[in-house]
Amino acid sequence: MHDKSAMVRVEGDHLATAAGDPVRLRGVGLGGWMNMENFITGYPATEELQRKALRRVLGEEVYHAFFDRFLDVFFADEDARFLAEIGMNCVRVPFHYRHFEDDDRPMELKEEGFRLLDKAVETCARNGLYTVLDLHAAPGFHNQRWHSDNPTHRSFFWQHRHFQDRVVHLWEALADRYRDNPWVAGYNPLNEPADSDGATIGPFYQRLHNAIRAVDPDHVIYLDGNRHATEFDLFREPWPNTVYTVHDYALAGFADSGDYPGISRGQYVDRAYLESRFLQRSEYMRRTGTPIWVGEFGPMYSGVPDRDDARYRVLADQLDIYDEHGAGWSLWTYKDIGLQGIAHVAADSAYLRRIAPVLDKKTRLGVDVWGGLDTGVRHILDPIERTFAKEFPDFDPLPFGQQQWIHVLVRHILLAEPMVDDFARCFEGIDEDQARALADCFRFDRCAQRSCLVDVLKEHL
Secondary structure (H helix, E strand, O other): OOOHHHOEEEEOOEEEEOOOOEEOOEEEEOOOOEOOOHHHHOOOOOHHHHHHHHHHHHOHHHHHHHHHHHHHHOOOHHHHHHHHHHOOOEEEEEEEHHHOOOOOOOOOOOHHHHHHHHHHHHHHHHOOOEEEEEEEEOOOOOOOOHHHOOOOOOOOOOOOHHHHHHHHHHHHHHHHHHOOOOOEEEEEOOOOOOOOOOOOHHHHHHHHHHHHHHHOOOOOEEEEOHHHHOEOOOOOOOOOOEEEEEEOOOHHHOOOOOOOOEEEOOEEEOHHHHHHHHHHHOHHHHHHOOOEEEEEOOOOOOOOHHHHHHHHHHHHHHHHHHHHOOOEEEEOOOEEOOOOOOEEEOOOOHHHHHHHHHHHHHHHHOOOOOOOOOHHHHHHHHHHHHHHHHHOOOOOOOOOHHHHHHHHHHHHHHHHHHHHHHHHHOOOOOOHHHHHHHHHHHOHHHEEEOHHHHHHHHOOO
């Protein structure tokens, strides 16, 4: 029987245990595990396309040998113990709906998905860490980006009730499974939603909130704002035991950012600018007296010492600001192949050596919208951007405007999709033992830690 005194709940402008002890959740997101992303593990385009290509090249047995081992070793007790020793108390666990449901059998939930999630929750609990459960990829794509496994630039979730019904059904099952587990700090039903016209998200959130509450009246619900957890005007009076979650990526932390303090994307960015953006994004929480939790944030690192030192200053300033406002946070991300993670696959690992040609090509063509640079494809982008500026000057598509819309279409779709086959060919001819050995490159004892990043984090834990 679980000790309910550890259960987290909303108490005014902060979180507290059922025993009344204040809790400020500070930890990491577990990106790349139950929801994969291209920049985290190195493939181009989307998880679904990667899996299809690998299955075709490897065959069923070798395909499953790799992914079964990958899911087993990517996050284990050694990882959770490391995070706890740093001083963290929470892991946000992103997951993909396809672990729980097949598209050709909607509403039929698969036990193996729940077992994987159980593993994360139990691993964290053994090491004194709370978990926040995060649906990162929903059927029909609830945003227009790769991290919802969207192969297009359109979000169909908001137009089709069928997709919404499936998400409600899944969350009813999740709430039933974890309703008595005090180490689950709550449910984050949709990561970074982007309802373009804003007409559906409010009613859907109300429906989903009610459905979860009918099953589990006790756990905290964490609702991301629209436009990738940055806009909260859809909310009126706050709902009981609910946290409104902001994401706070800093202009000065992107791959193409300049000096800090300095100019990034045409804007002078210093600590005052970072705070003004945070205050703007968290205005609803401060006005309503509800807890502030930054569900995602974090700079990208280049391996160039001077540039990375500037990124650490960005991170330190953000953490100072969160401390001043009593905000909890979840750094993105825990483990990857070197762009953002606290831990990362070793540079001389067999996995990185095998995919090196694709990583070079991805860099050259800038196919990763997150963390990639467009310098190698400006000869493609410049005439398109000029044409749009001339012919469609008022075209401003959500969520991030004309230029980002073009970049998703050209870099993430047009150039990235053909490269998926290049990635899969890197694994041709391997057997099951070799597949497991490649997955083992993600084991904690095979990874390196970004020590400077750990030092910055420790100062705020």
